[in-house]
Amino acid sequence: MVPTLDRQQLVSLNLPDQVSLQVTPEQFTQLAIANRDLRLERTATGALIVNPPTGSESGNRNARIITQLGVWSEANENLGEIFDSSAGFKLPNGANRSPDASWVARQRWDALTPAERKTFAPLCPDFVVELRSATDTIKDLREKMEEYMENGAKLGWLIDPQNRRVEIYRPRQAVEVLQNPDTLSGEAVLPGFTLSLKRIFPI
Helix, strand or coil, rough: CCCCCCCCCCCCCCCCCCCCCCCCCHHHHHHHHHHCCCEEEEEECCCCECCCCCCCHHHHHHHHHHHHHHHHHHHHHCCCEEEEEECEECCCCCCCCCCCCEEEEHHHHHHHCCHHHHCCEEECCEEEEEEECCCCCCCHHHHHHHHHHHCCCCEEEEEEHHHCCEEEEEEEEEEEEECCEEECCCCCCCCCEEEEECCCCCC
C-alpha cells in the first residue's frame, strides 16, 4: 500500500544539475501564483528555476541598492518605474526573469495594459541589476546579463561583492569590468543616478 501524504506536510525535491523541470508559460504562471514566497524563473526553453532565499547579508545589500535607486526614482518619477527582486518580467524570448533591481522607462511602462502590469510584464527592463549572493555562480549570472542585453536592456550591472567587482553590460559592446569602484553611474539610461557601493561591498 502506498502511503498518502498529509496536505500540511512539506516535501522538498532536490534536483541534480543535469535534471530540469519543463513548464509551459501557463504552468509557470500557475506555479508563481501558488508559490508567492518563492522566486521562480523560467528559461526561454521552459526550464523551471527555483531561486533559494538569499542570506540576510545579501538581502541587506540588495535593500541598499533598491533604496538608492528609489530615492532617485522618486525625484524623477516622470522618467519611469523601479522594481525590486519580487517583480517578474516576460522577456521577448519567452523567458520569465526577476532581476534583483530594475527600471522601466515611463513610455514603455505606460504602454502596457492594466492586465499586463498585474502579471509578468511582457518586456525586458531598460536597466537591470544582478547582485551575486553566496549561492550564485558567476557563470549563471553572466548568462542572465547577456540575455537581458539580447532582449532589449540598455544598461546592466552585475555586482560581485565577494570579489569587490562590477561588470557593466551595454548592448553590442564589450563588458566593462571595474575592480573595487566607489560608485556607479546610471549614464544616459538613468540620468543623474549614482550608486554608492560604500555599504554594499564588504568592509
